[in-house]
Amino acid sequence: MSLVAKRYAQALFDTAVDKEIVDAMFDEFSSVIDLFKSETGLMDLMLTPSINTSEKKGILDRVLRKSLNQYLNNFLNILLDKNRFEFLIEIHDDFRQLVFPYKNMVEATVLTVVPLDEAQRVALEEKLALRFNKKVILDNKLDESILGGAVVYVGDQIIDGSIKNQLNQMKTQMNSLRLQ
Amino acid sequence: METTGLVSIDAREMIATLINFLIFFFVVKHFFYAKIKAVMAKRQDGVDAEIKGATEKNASAAALKAQYEGLIADIKAQERDIIRDANAAGQAQRQEILEKAHDESKAMLVKAMAEIEFEKAKAMNEVKSNIVDLSLFAAEKIIHKSMDQKQHEAMILDFIDKVGEAK
Numbered sequence: 001m002s003l004v005a006k007r008y009a010q011a012l013f014d015t016a017v018d019k020e021i022v023d024a025m026f027d028e029f030s031s032v033i034d035l036f037k038s039e040t041g042l043m044d045l046m047l048t049p050s051i052n053t054s055e056k057k058g059i060l061d062r063v064l065r066k067s068l069n070q071y072l073n074n075f076l077n078i079l080l081d082k083n084r085f086e087f088l089i090e091i092h093d094d095f096r097q098l099v100f101p102y103k104n105m106v107e108a109t110v111l112t113v114v115p116l117d118e119a120q121r122v123a124l125e126e127k128l129a130l131r132f133n134k135k136v137i138l139d140n141k142l143d144e145s146i147l148g149g150a151v152v153y154v155g156d157q158i159i160d161g162s163i164k165n166q167l168n169q170m171k172t173q174m175n176s177l178r179l180q
Numbered sequence: 181m182e183t184t185g186l187v188s189i190d191a192r193e194m195i196a197t198l199i200n201f202l203i204f205f206f207v208v209k210h211f212f213y214a215k216i217k218a219v220m221a222k223r224q225d226g227v228d229a230e231i232k233g234a235t236e237k238n239a240s241a242a243a244l245k246a247q248y249e250g251l252i253a254d255i256k257a258q259e260r261d262i263i264r265d266a267n268a269a270g271q272a273q274r275q276e277i278l279e280k281a282h283d284e285s286k287a288m289l290v291k292a293m294a295e296i297e298f299e300k301a302k303a304m305n306e307v308k309s310n311i312v313d314l315s316l317f318a319a320e321k322i323i324h325k326s327m328d329q330k331q332h333e334a335m336i337l338d339f340i341d342k343v344g345e346a347k
Contacts, residue, residue, distance in 0.1 A: 114332040120340060127344035147323050148332055150339040161339035163323055167316050174312045175305075 005087045009094030015071050026099045028068050033092045046085045056080050105135040111143040111151040
């Protein structure tokens, strides 16, 4: 993480807190990031030196204006003015790091072999929220190597309920047996 | 002149001869006797001194001979002692070498036995580890093929239940 991204993220976060729009700011900023991640050509356009800043602002305005609050819109324009648009995704990562503790939220990743349905996701988020005393935002990733069950990563904690883990424990126990 | 055969006595000639002899005797006695005597005495002293020196040298040589004979006897005695001590030391050293060799061979045997035991245990552990790895590999393959959607979901639900139980 760069210091530049941290400073911009902190400025945006302070504004959101001041204007009491942290949730909206986070949702809208995340939508912007999703858009730039899915439309890589748009990001390339914003980073092209031969297009001047006012043209970039015009493109951005036409694409995003109706969906963004004025503070986020101004923030994106400042990034263009200062030639810092390349830091956009990094700034969003830092912004999320600021928003989550503020909202008493935590990100978690759950590995499964088959995707969780909505009911399972909600149930697991609720159980994890009770366990960590925080609202949990769950990201489900598929991983066949765990064989079955689930593995949850929350910060630096791991809750491993996978078949792979059970087999590994069995392997450790079997290897510790002393042969005569 | 009177002649009487081949030998004749002439009194004057005899007296003259006697006088000549006496004069010669007194001249010699007066002028040379003391010197001749001194030379003779000196020579006698020299001979005496040489005889005395030779006698002393003989005595000294005899003493040296006796001394060297004593030394040779001592050396022979020391030689005997040295040979005896060397034999004893050699015997002790031989015994020590034998004991050391015995101890070393015993230690080598113990070490070899320990190494054999270690290698045996290591080999058994490797075999065991391979068996465990193969067993778990087979188990993984079987589980991977045999688990269906329903079983996966059941395991996930079981996990969700257990996540809430333990803190």
